[in-house]
Amino acid sequence: MVNTMSVTELQVIMLKKIATSEFTHLNGAEPACATDTQTWADAVIESNEDKGTFTSLMNAGLVKHSGYDTEKTVELSDQGFSVYMQVKGIQNYKTLLLAVNVINNGGHGIWTGSEIAGQYAFDEVKQLTNSTQLINELDMLKHLTILEIFGAIFDKFKAINEALRMKSQAITESSLVEFANE
Secondary structure, three states: OOOOOOOOOHEEEEEEHHHHHOOOOOOOOOOOOOOHEEHHHHHOOOOHHHHHHHHHHHHHOOOOEEEEEOOOOEEEEHHHHHHHHHHOOOOOHHHHHHHHHHHHHHEOOEOOHHHHHHHHHHHHHHHOOOOHOOOOOOHHHHHHHHHHHHHOOOOOOHHHHHHHHHHHHHHHHHHHHHHHHH
């Protein structure tokens, strides 16, 4: 299934800004659901760029607003909260956006876009995990979903196969190094 919705870096920043606003009833703590994200509009929409970004999120159904004048509030919709939960941990947007660009332009060199997606997912999970043995398919699928959210189009089956191939290769190489050191 191809995800037809994609979000920009500014949209992700706005989703995070709303979700973790110090003016929610959680005082900026991590929200557990969409209703935990309600905050004052003027606390998160501070510039014309913010207004444009918020409007694009509203048109996509990812945020809601209510009230008038000084009593305006904003919050994530259920769909917006789902997107927020998937992208909240993204640290390196440049790498992510570069990967999406390479994937959507047919890959690079001998690798297809789907293989690049699998390599990206494996590398991202590997950076978060101390042991290659602990890397699992669900973690890699989360990173493939993030690629889709940012507009990458690829064969998910081929991508996860590439990620699992890379995991297997890393485990084999690690075992050979351990064996050689004995």
